[in-house]
Amino acid sequence: MSTRDGRTLYRIPQQGKIAGVCAGVADYFGFETWLVRVVAVSIFLLGGSGIIFILYVALWMILDVKPASTKVHDDISEIEVKRKVWQAGEPAKQALADVNSRFRSLESRLRSLERYVTSDNYDLKRQINNL
Secondary structure, X not given: OXXXXXOEOOEOOOOOOOOOHHHHHHXXXXXXXXXXXXXXXXXXXXXXXXXXXXXXXXXXXXXOEOOOOOOOOOHHHHOOOOOOHHHOOOOHHHHHHXXXXXXXXXXXXXXXXXXXXXXXXXXXXXXXXXX
């Protein structure tokens, strides 16, 4: 199944729990895989069991397995996606230290920006530029 923007709907068994249908749907629409799974199971448990089951099996049979060499033709494909700290396999103390250092860096930059914006020099430059 293809669309105009070149994306194709595949199933991804390597990332899936049963057949990779939810992982493929999540990849296609840009959602988190766990979210698609929760929605599918919720609909299944809340009375749509026949529809979800038939749809899941149909997609399992219809969709091709995503090839390993397929690249997404988005701007995102050229940007290296950073893994989340807890996905990188780092120890908890190291991950906490990294997050703490990032927040300290951001806080110091914010303080510097606030000092500049609230200074008399900033107001003077604004008034000169408005003339």
